[in-house]
Amino acid sequence: xxxTKKFMQSGEPVYIQIEAxxxxxxxxxxxNPGQLLPSESALMSRxxxxxxxxxxSLKELEYKGILYSRPGKGYFVAEPQHDLYSFYFxxxxxxxxxxxxxxxxxxxxxxxxxxxxxxDEKKVIKISRIIMLRGDPVAYDEKYLPYDKxxxxxxxxIKYAVFQDLATIKSPPFAFYTRMEIGSINADNELKKxxxxxxxxxxxxxxxxxxxxxxxxxxxxxKFLTQKWGRLEAISGYTET
Amino acid sequence: xxxTKKFMQSGEPVYIQIEAxxxxxxxxxxxNPGQLLPSESALMSRxxxxxxxxxxSLKELEYKGILYSRPGKGYFVAEPQHDLYSFYFxxxxxxxxxxxxxxxxxxxxxxxxxxxxxxDEKKVIKISRIIMLRGDPVAYDEKYLPYDKxxxxxxxxIKYAVFQDLATIKSPPFAFYTRMEIGSINADNELKKxxxxxxxxxxxxxxxxxxxxxxxxxxxxxKFLTQKWGRLEAISGYTET
DNA sequence: GAGTGGTCTAGACCACCTC
DNA sequence: AGGTGGTCTAGACCACTCA
Numbered sequence: 001x002x003x004t005k006k007f008m009q010s011g012e013p014v015y016i017q018i019e020a021x022x023x024x025x026x027x028x029x030x031x032n033p034g035q036l037l038p039s040e041s042a043l044m045s046r047x048x049x050x051x052x053x054x055x056x057s058l059k060e061l062e063y064k065g066i067l068y069s070r071p072g073k074g075y076f077v078a079e080p081q082h083d084l085y086s087f088y089f090x091x092x093x094x095x096x097x098x099x100x101x102x103x104x105x106x107x108x109x110x111x112x113x114x115x116x117x118x119x120d121e122k123k124v125i126k127i128s129r130i131i132m133l134r135g136d137p138v139a140y141d142e143k144y145l146p147y148d149k150x151x152x153x154x155x156x157x158i159k160y161a162v163f164q165d166l167a168t169i170k171s172p173p174f175a176f177y178t179r180m181e182i183g184s185i186n187a188d189n190e191l192k193k194x195x196x197x198x199x200x201x202x203x204x205x206x207x208x209x210x211x212x213x214x215x216x217x218x219x220x221x222x223k224f225l226t227q228k229w230g231r232l233e234a235i236s237g238y239t240e241t
Numbered sequence: 242x243x244x245t246k247k248f249m250q251s252g253e254p255v256y257i258q259i260e261a262x263x264x265x266x267x268x269x270x271x272x273n274p275g276q277l278l279p280s281e282s283a284l285m286s287r288x289x290x291x292x293x294x295x296x297x298s299l300k301e302l303e304y305k306g307i308l309y310s311r312p313g314k315g316y317f318v319a320e321p322q323h324d325l326y327s328f329y330f331x332x333x334x335x336x337x338x339x340x341x342x343x344x345x346x347x348x349x350x351x352x353x354x355x356x357x358x359x360x361d362e363k364k365v366i367k368i369s370r371i372i373m374l375r376g377d378p379v380a381y382d383e384k385y386l387p388y389d390k391x392x393x394x395x396x397x398x399i400k401y402a403v404f405q406d407l408a409t410i411k412s413p414p415f416a417f418y419t420r421m422e423i424g425s426i427n428a429d430n431e432l433k434k435x436x437x438x439x440x441x442x443x444x445x446x447x448x449x450x451x452x453x454x455x456x457x458x459x460x461x462x463x464k465f466l467t468q469k470w471g472r473l474e475a476i477s478g479y480t481e482t
Numbered sequence: 483g484a485g486t487g488g489t490c491t492a493g494a495c496c497a498c499c500t501c
Numbered sequence: 502a503g504g505t506g507g508t509c510t511a512g513a514c515c516a517c518t519c520a
Contacts (some may be wrong), residue, residue: 172270
């Protein structure tokens with residue numbers, strides 16, 4: 001059988017081989033953004049395979065943002081998204097020691113009320129902790145959750161769940177997402193005390209809003225990172241493999 | 242014909258309908274991370290369609306990071322990546338006015354040499370500009386490109402290309418990517434002068450390294466953002482649609 | 483060995499675009 | 502009218518997993 005032979009020869013599925021071949025032409029600059037690719041039927045004869053197999057290759061490249069298709073016209077090389085960055089920000093701070101600071105129900109301040117869409121006198125749960133590196137405080141974290149009366153405040157449970165990920169509480173995990181804002185701020189006296197840094201030292205401040213798919217605000221957090229914590233690292237553009 | 246009727250009824254392709262149905266079960270929490278989905282053949286009879294159609298739906302959800310599959314076992318609901326964030330950082334600063342500051346070839350400082358993998362006495366092209374909002378400076382930008390002797394320094398061309406995107410020069414657009422580091426810093430006297438801010442004011446500092454797929458360093462940039470510039474905004478988790 | 487997903491084929495009809 | 506991609510079908514063989 002034709003395809004079996006091809007498959008065995010290199011150990012790679014045919015559609016992966018075609019994908020690699022086309023991708024290489026693009027990263028080498030032989031095919032450039034906006035350019036039209038050969039049609040499916042042309043690729044079928046070029047690679048001596050069926051239409052679905054060719055389409056599988058093209059679909060892969062489409063998902064990766066390298067191609068797009070226009071019905072009736074063909075496939076085109078996409079513009080790379082050099083302005084779209086991604087980064088990991090792991091709230092559990094696995095690489096650090098973290099020190100439990102306080103947990104209690106409080107009357108929220110204005111920024112917290114606004115962030116959680118609270119308009120009445122409802123209280124909120126406030127959890128704060130200090131993140132340490134080799135004995136030095138490098139970050140300080142405050143999290144706020146709406147406190148619905150009647151819900152027992154089970155400290156141990158919250159401690160576990162919240163420290164894994166804010167708002168894993170009582171929401172199916174695909175039912176919410178997080179919006180983050182990153183800014184910088186000079187340490188005030190309170191932060192100076194907590195983080196044992198200079199007053200005025202420049203800190204990264206990271207705001208997070210946990211939002212349900214229905215728009216409901218499920219959580220709010222502020223995190224202050226000293227320069228010892230390190231820099232946030234992000235990537236944009238297409239990285240091979 | 243069976244499928245034509247189904248397709249016409251809702252105007253949506255069958256595989257999109259199946260995808261939506263499964264996704265809804267997941268966001269509603271009926272199916273949870275780690276759980277096994279019904280097999281392909283079970284879904285074939287449930288939705289009265291062919292295997293490839295069912296597989297197309299599952300593949301979509303796989304690409305979106307909602308499912309993963311294990312040969313011989315089945316499809317499982319994935320863990321949502323609540324720690325993976327994305328954001329846009331458009332270097333052209335379309336929403337701002339930007340003021341050309343200077344462009345010339347200079348002997349690089351140590352950080353620039355390290356960032357561009359320069360070990361000899363080669364010079365680099367330095368481009369700097371100031372970004373303004375309503376007449377006020379809100380950011381300051383420095384970019385460095387390796388300067389290969391013999392290349393004419395065509396100012397107009399560089400100005401255009403670099404201000405669109407650092408390193409669009411002479412590299413096919415899929416041949417490189419960008420690594421970014423975000424930190425905070427106190428304004429020194431020089432930045433105070435350029436940005437007309439207080440000495441010690443907290444700034445966001447953004448380092449960028451433009452890197453070829455072959456690992457070659459193509460460009461380096463530093464950008465200082467005042468608090469007037471605004472906050473960086475990022476998103477994580479699954480957002481519907 | 484029975485069931486699962488992974489790959490591949492050879493058809494089909496459709497909507498869209500261009501001449 | 503003829504070419505393009507979009508959707509869908511009904512087969513096939515394979516490697517993997519688990520009882």
